[in-house]
Amino acid sequence: MSESTEASRPGVPNDAAPIKAVPVRHYGRWIAGVIILFLAFIVIQSVITNQALKWPVVGSYLFDSRILHGLQNTLLLTVLSMVIGIVGGILLAVMRLSPNPLMSGAASIYIWLFRGTPLITQLIIWNFLALAYPRVGLGIPFGTTFVSWDTNTLITQLTASLLGLGLNEAAYMAEIVRGGIQSVDGGQLEAASALGMSRGKTLRRIILPQAMRVIIPPTGNETISMLKTTSLVVVIGYFELMQVVRTIYSQNYETVPLLITAAAWYLFMTSVLTVIQYYIEKHFSRSSSQATATQAKWGSRMLGFRFGRGREGGVSQ
Structure with a gap:
């Protein structure tokens, strides 16, 4: 169509200007942002200028040797409890998925109970526990006991804390691991069986690397939650961060500054764990992509194909 014909069409101006896009103005967002900034300013100003919070006292106790010792015990509890929880969770998840009804039933009862x-x-x-079992030992049921120990001596406050935190965490980790394993396509197991791989090797080399993408995020959340849950051992008097804080403020009555000190350390440790979790998730996300590519390569080999460049630059078969 010629320019003269286009210009003679009705409704088309001869000097048509290009359309100018006008961005939509979101006044509600600006108003909400201003309100949030105003409220944040009020809160920060109140926290900084509040004399009852006694920031100099907070600073003096932040690196106190007793606080640091309690912090060390808190980290120890967190690490050991999560190791117990993760190892126990993997075992329970494998038992729960077992075709053996006794193993599956035992794992289900454990998870239900804890x-x-x-x-x-x-x-x-x-x-x-010593109130119910003064001594624990090994021997023949309803028969001879070969060796026994005093329960109070065997289960110290640290042991009781690890048993309570670790065994409870194992029940939750079992469901996380089970969900991650079940998220992997069942065809992966069939392909591995066709290649002659054992179930254990299939679990280590194929299932778990792909399931980690699903397992890692909630495991990171459980670790951060465990760090804060360790404060519950204050009920049995174990010397961790909150117990140290309680002991100090019961003597000098500086309750609020010492609680702020504990909160500051918890915030710092959870922030560090959050950064570590981010990089671990990133690593396993990349590993999962590589594992998927490897499975595609193995599947092609099962069908009789092999990857490689032929003499003509194509894919040889």
Whole structure:
């Protein structure tokens, strides 16, 4: 169509200007942003200028040797409890997915029992286990006992804390691991069986690397939650961060500054764990992509194909 014909069409101006796009103005967002900034300014100003918070006292106790010792015990509890929880969770998840009804039933009862009772109750039970079992030992049921120990000596406050936190965490980790394993396509297991791989090797080399993409985020959340949950062992008197804080403010009555000190350390440690979790998730996300590519390569080999460049630059078969 010629320019003269286009210009003679009705409704088309001869000097048509290009359309000018006008961005939509979101006044509600600006108003909400201003309100949030105003409220944040009020809160920060109140926290900084409030004399009752006693920031100099907070600073003097932040690196106190007793606080640092309690912090060390808190980190120790967190690491050991999560190791117990993760190892136990993997075993329970494998048992729960087992075709053996006894193994599956035992794992289900364990998960039901430890998830169905409060953690603080479990801690107290482990700490006072000697009231029900003064001695624990190994031997023949209803027969001879070969070796036994005094329960109070065997289960210290640290042991009771680890048993309560770790065994409880294992029940939750079992469901996380089970969900991650079940998220992997069942065809992966069939392909591995066709290649002659054992179930254990299939779990290590194929299933778990792909399931980690699903397992890692909630595991990171459980670790951060465990760091804060360790404060519950204060009920059995173990010397961790909150117990140290309670001991100090019961002597000098500086309750608020010492609680702020504990909160500051918890915030710092959870921030560090959050950064670590981010990089671990990033690593396993990349590993999962590589594992998927490897499975595609193996699947092609099963069908009789092999990858490589032919003499003509194409894919040889």
